[in-house]
Amino acid sequence: MGIRSLGRSQELPDRTGSKIYNMNDSTIAAVATPIGTGGIGIIKLSGKNALSIASQIFRRSNSSIPNPKDKNSADIFSFKTHRLYHGYIVDPENKRVVDEVLLAVMLAPRSYTREDVVEIQAHSGQIVLRYILELVLKCGAVMASPGEFTKRAYINGRIGLTQAEAVIDIINARTNKSLEIANTLIKGELQLCIEKISDYLFNFLVEINAAIDFPEDVEEIVNVDRIPDFFQNDILKTIQELIDQYDNGHILRDGIKLVIIGKPNVGKSSLMNCLIKKDRSIVTDVPGTTRDLIEESFSLSGMPVIIADTAGIHDTKDPVEVIGINKTKDYIDCSDLILFIIDGSSILTHEDYEIFEMINKMNSILVINKLDLFLGKHKVNMPDCWKKMPRVEISALSNKGLDALKGLIVRISLGKNSFDSQNAIVPSLRHKLLLDKCLIALCSVVDGFDRGSSLELIAIDLKVAIDLLCEITGILAGNDVIDQIFNKFCIGK
Numbered sequence: 001m002g003i004r005s006l007g008r009s010q011e012l013p014d015r016t017g018s019k020i021y022n023m024n025d026s027t028i029a030a031v032a033t034p035i036g037t038g039g040i041g042i043i044k045l046s047g048k049n050a051l052s053i054a055s056q057i058f059r060r061s062n063s064s065i066p067n068p069k070d071k072n073s074a075d076i077f078s079f080k081t082h083r084l085y086h087g088y089i090v091d092p093e094n095k096r097v098v099d100e101v102l103l104a105v106m107l108a109p110r111s112y113t114r115e116d117v118v119e120i121q122a123h124s125g126q127i128v129l130r131y132i133l134e135l136v137l138k139c140g141a142v143m144a145s146p147g148e149f150t151k152r153a154y155i156n157g158r159i160g161l162t163q164a165e166a167v168i169d170i171i172n173a174r175t176n177k178s179l180e181i182a183n184t185l186i187k188g189e190l191q192l193c194i195e196k197i198s199d200y201l202f203n204f205l206v207e208i209n210a211a212i213d214f215p216e217d218v219e220e221i222v223n224v225d226r227i228p229d230f231f232q233n234d235i236l237k238t239i240q241e242l243i244d245q246y247d248n249g250h251i252l253r254d255g256i257k258l259v260i261i262g263k264p265n266v267g268k269s270s271l272m273n274c275l276i277k278k279d280r281s282i283v284t285d286v287p288g289t290t291r292d293l294i295e296e297s298f299s300l301s302g303m304p305v306i307i308a309d310t311a312g313i314h315d316t317k318d319p320v321e322v323i324g325i326n327k328t329k330d331y332i333d334c335s336d337l338i339l340f341i342i343d344g345s346s347i348l349t350h351e352d353y354e355i356f357e358m359i360n361k362m363n364s365i366l367v368i369n370k371l372d373l374f375l376g377k378h379k380v381n382m383p384d385c386w387k388k389m390p391r392v393e394i395s396a397l398s399n400k401g402l403d404a405l406k407g408l409i410v411r412i413s414l415g416k417n418s419f420d421s422q423n424a425i426v427p428s429l430r431h432k433l434l435l436d437k438c439l440i441a442l443c444s445v446v447d448g449f450d451r452g453s454s455l456e457l458i459a460i461d462l463k464v465a466i467d468l469l470c471e472i473t474g475i476l477a478g479n480d481v482i483d484q485i486f487n488k489f490c491i492g493k
């Protein structure tokens, strides 16, 4: 048996993730429901002292009148897990009843965070919820940071990182289709798929390392002379498919940003109102009515859309209009699709031409408005270069042509692909960028075998690929990445 040549083979990645976070000893608390008046508001506690903290302020109702002096009535430790108990929140300092509540204990590990959890369902009102939150903080809980409950679920191994990210997607889902995509991720299908690939690659790296370290012994056991078919066919193909799924499906989850632009009085605000089906923008025949940017969201064939009506672009010295026009120009740069609208019932002016120059080569649709005024009459005389733009004739006044415009927006945004949002695994942008890099590293592995590179070099690329996959699943995601992900959450989730 050969002597292990230390330092030559690639150090195997630590795939336990155990080093990343130390478990937190604190018990966290937050109001888990939105601020505002409503039916119920929930205060959530998680951590090893959740029960003892809650027991200091909760009095169980043995009768209809609470008896704050009755110490035994707060024996939360005897409560059955996952059951609701009726009682009262009592301020331990002045013994006053704060609210009538329902309380549930969810004992570890059968809870969202895998820690002991207490949920207090109070009446929803800012004052009462804040009062109860302050009481639990006084009794030893600490205020939860955004996403900390879900972060604990992840750290305690209940969910993978991609599933934790799906929780944000579920909260933010704006259409049924975006919800379907988030639900596939929360089931852990991406997590599982990436884990399977990285397990395979990990074992392959072990074999390569063995071949590097014990060249004489390993030949009979493993064959590392050529790339395995499974690697070439299945692994590379699956990663490529995941990347493609991002391109096909992310629009349905993330939505698109539309912007309506044009010179004054062409019907931008009228079109905005037609699309969102409400009178949001002021429509008048006075040029320069819309001076600021107006954003709204709506759903188009399951695709979440954010649309902006903008100030008409033209030469003006009015300082307010100038600010509005500059805002429009900035907004154009960060939008996915431009609706460039012109008045089809009148001749084009230098303002239309200037706008065309500004958006030429950008993703745009030419919307020729006021069809009711020019139907059957002369058509607007436009230069040939304009005709390359996809275009549609509409009347924002009578809603004519609106379905054609909507169809065009969907076709341009989603492409021709029919997409099964219920079953497709759609990685997020973070996953997709890591998968892109992983594919490059794996292609280098294939290339290395083709060119007969040394196993040491091949192992380096392979380890890079595994590390990138582990960054997706969270095993190797640094604290900054984890913090960035959870900072997108709201407090109380």
Ligand SMILES: Nc1nc2c(ncn2[C@@H]2O[C@H](COP(=O)(O)OP(=O)(O)O)[C@@H](O)[C@H]2O)c(=O)[nH]1
Pocket (backbone or CB within 6 Å): 262, 263, 264, 265, 266, 267, 268, 269, 270, 271, 282, 283, 284, 285, 286, 287, 288, 289, 290, 312, 369, 370, 371, 372, 373, 394, 395, 396, 397, 398
């Ligand atoms: N006849 C006709 N008038 C329209 C149409 N769309 C808008 N208008 C009118 O054009 C004027 C300017 O519309 P508005 O939406 O405020 O244009 P904006 O300045 O581009 O936002 C208003 O008097 C609208 O009623 C249309 O399709 N047909």
Ligand SMILES: [Mg+2]
Pocket (backbone or CB within 6 Å): 268, 269, 270, 281, 282, 283, 289, 290, 310, 312
């Ligand atoms: Mg307007």
